[in-house]
Amino acid sequence: MYSSEEKTVIYASAVKGMNGRHALAFIRDGSGVRRLSEKEEAEASACIGAFEKKGIFLLTFLSEDYPESLKYISDPPLLLYGAGRRELLGKRKFCIVGSRITPPWAEKVGRKIAEELSEYFVIVTGLAEGGDAAAIAGALPKGDLISVLPCGIDMCYPAAHAALKEKILKKGLVLSEYPPGTGTAKFSFHQRNRILAGLSEGVLVISAGAKSGTLITAGRALDYGRDVFAFPYNIGISQGEGCNGLIKAGAYLTLSSGDILSVYGIEPQEKEEVSAEGDEGRILTYLRENGETHVAALAEALNMRIFEASAALSALEIKGLATKSGGNKYAALS
Amino acid sequence: MIAKIVCYALSGLEGIPVEVEADVNKGVPSYDMVGLPDAAVKESKERVRSALKNSGLLFPMNRITINFAPADLKKEGAAFDLAIAISLLKASEQLLGADVKDIVFLGELALTGDIRPINGLLPILISAKSHGFTKFIIPAENAEEARYLGGAEVYPAASLGDVVRHLVGMQPIPPLDMKEFIPGQHKKGTADLRYVKGQPIARRALEIAVAGGHNMLMSGPPGTGKTMLARCLPTVMPDLSFEEALEITKIHSVAGILGGDGIVTERPFRTPHHTATTVSMCGGGNKIVHPGEISLAHGGVLFLDELPEYKRSTLEALRQPLEDGCITVSRAGGTFTYPARFMLCASMNPCPCGNYGSTDRTCTCTPAEIRRYRRKISGPLLDRIDLQVEVDNITYDDLTSEDVSEDSAAVQKRVNAARRIQRVRFEGTDIHTNAEMGEKEIQEFCALTREGDKILRDAFDRMKLSARARARIIKVARTIADLDACEDILPRHVFEAVSYRLYDKI
DSSP: OOOHHHHHHHIIIIISOOOHHHHHHHHEETTEEOOOOHHHHHHHHHHHHHHHHTTOEEEETTSTTSOHHHHTSSSOOSEEEEEEOGGGGGSOEEEEEOOSSOOHHHHHHHHHHHHHHTTTSEEEEOOOTTHHHHHHHHHTTTOOEEEEESSOTTOOSSGGGHHHHHHHHHHSEEEESSOTTOOOOHHHHHHHHHHHHHHOSEEEESOOOTTOTHHHHHHHHHHTTOEEEEOOOOTTOGGGHHHHHHHHTTOEEOSSHHHHHHHTTOOOOOOOOOOOOHHHHHHHHHHHHHOSEEHHHHHHHTTOOHHHHHHHHHHHHHHTSEEEOSTTEEEEOO | OEEEEEEEEEETTEEEEEEEEEEEESSSOEEEEESSBOHHHHTHHHHHHHHHHHTTOOOOOSEEEEEEESTTSOBOSSTTHHHHHHHHHHHTTSSTTOOOTTEEEOOEEOTTSBEEOOTTHHHHHHHHHHTTOOEEEEEGGGHHHHTTOOSSEEEEESBHHHHHHHHTTSSOOOOOOOOOOOTTTTOOOSOOGGGOOSOHHHHHHHHHHHHHTOOEEEEOOTTSSHHHHHHTHHHHSOOOOHHHHHHHHHHHHHHTOOOTTSSOOSOOEEOOOTTOOHHHHHEEOSSSOEEOHHHHTTTSEEEESSGGGSOHHHHHTTHHHHHHSEEEEEETTEEEEEEOOOEEEEEEOSSTTSOTTOSSSOOOOOHHHHHHHHHTSOHHHHHTOOEEEEOOOOOHHHHHOOOOOOOHHHHHHHHHHHHHHHHHHTTTSSOOSGGGOOHHHHHHHOOBOHHHHHHHHHHHHHHTOOTTHHHHHHHHHHHHHHHTTOSSBOHHHHHHHHHTOOSSOO
């Protein structure tokens, strides 16, 4: 199943634990790949077998399905550990990331975009709270989802997302550069971010503070020549300073999945338009024109009673046309 | 000679008749007490001796035996003093001719012979009346408490001397004038919805909560008036009926927190501090079990400010009383059941710093902190809180605006109308309000139209509501329909009910 070349990489990285230059020096043999001795090959096979028992596959730099896009970044990972649907690696990939502290509306919109993009792309993201979780929630129903971990594939960070990780393992794909059992370290988040950017054709940043780790992913994406997209934020909202900075530097200002799809020349399929009539329609129009509004102000402006307004807003929320954004304020989606 | 006097001991909210028997015999002077008296009862020896002497009466210098019957019941407290003194007087033939049979004597004595008030007078009087006693001599300071008893002769006495003069007919004490209880007449609270600025959504939730007997949780930044809103809850609840007032008074009387009015005329509002222990919340004590905060809130509101700050075990202890409407506490001295049918109103911040979800201020909490904070409230407890509502941030303009909001009386009128509908609906069952409905009643009274059912199904898919939220949404929708005087639950009622589920959404 694994070619002898792959086994050489596995022997160097997984069995001997070599990294970077050392591993490359071991693997290279003139212009080709070193052939393993019988004993070494047996060890590599045993290692592969042990992982396969745990349901983990090994994706090497030399494997056929190693994503092209990842191969040509400056420091591609020699070996990736994976579990789940391996075939997702061969599809078009798009990355959605956000910082852990993401405003509720951004989570909602991010989730919606992830859901819509997953029709055309495999969504690549991490496993953290906030932005990542929104992307996962959007893409998980279809299952075309790759989550890249900053720790061993059998570990879970944050621990609270263990159940979520199990779901991804069932429906999507989990990847990690680190051998099983490795915990997180400061640098491992940064290194993971290069894989996120490397795997994907583009990166959407749904939230990022001025010094957010999410900006590293975006920076890598720029280094690798990927498209960068970001949500616009109001002035003075710290969770969005990074996003606005990206837009200032030339990232695509993104409001909906259409903004992303058009960059790739994809015509989104006409979807059945969810309609809002009567009070709901009036409220939706008002929200679209005036932005985030408090229920009381909305009721006053439209001459409705408060509880009529909250009932109609609930209806819009159920239809996915509006969202509650905290403090009894509502905003229109898309 | 032997004398028998009737007195009453308290067991929970029940009075238990105790016969005090005094035997004064010739012999070496001694003074013995038998029949399981506790320390406070035994100490009555000295109080009675001084009180008799200082009232100009004689303490018999003979062999004295006092017996309390039934002998197997522990006697506690100082309420037996007066009965002991009278029994001694009778046995030493100082009350010749006075008829003390069928009179219940209650009171603690001071050394001067004055009679001090006792706790739990009303429950004792009510029990004694049901046992057939109609004449009572009680401490003058407890007089107000007895005014609503009706159908009994109650004589308030200020001192032992007064009692003796009354019994021998020298100077009879006039019997207490009884009063009629008129619901809603004695309102005097200062809280009123009129003074609550803004908060239209929380006000509406409050109205629904009271109308259907639902528990509610308010979430919002600190200093936005959550406590003030909660204080208005009793003012919009239906007025106390006499039976309810009597029951609440009994509990407050046992706890010794009854005010000067003698009867509780307003629904109680209890705000235990978040350091409260499980025992102080549910009731407990060494031998006698004192009613806890949940019983003191019976018929009214239990307000838990900053819900996550309470101890987990204390909150979990609330679950069973919230279901059953009563609490049973077992101690060495016996097992006591106190009523505890209260409305739970709780408040919390959305996160430790209070700004989560706020659009104008930044939350500085990490997701893990917020999770930890919210996790302090267990799912089963949240299950019992039907309405969860966000309280708005107050602006300076709100505070200084001169708009007058609707007052409590207007809201109460609508609540009463909704409650009337529910009374008719639940005629002949143990259920009083929509919140108490079980699965069977929900099927019977809350049939959703096909459209309504579809909305709920969509809501579950879209908003990721937890499965157990369904019954609660339907119950709240039923109450909203009742407020609307609508027989069927319409889509708009379901939509509104869905908007009051804050913590079921993911």
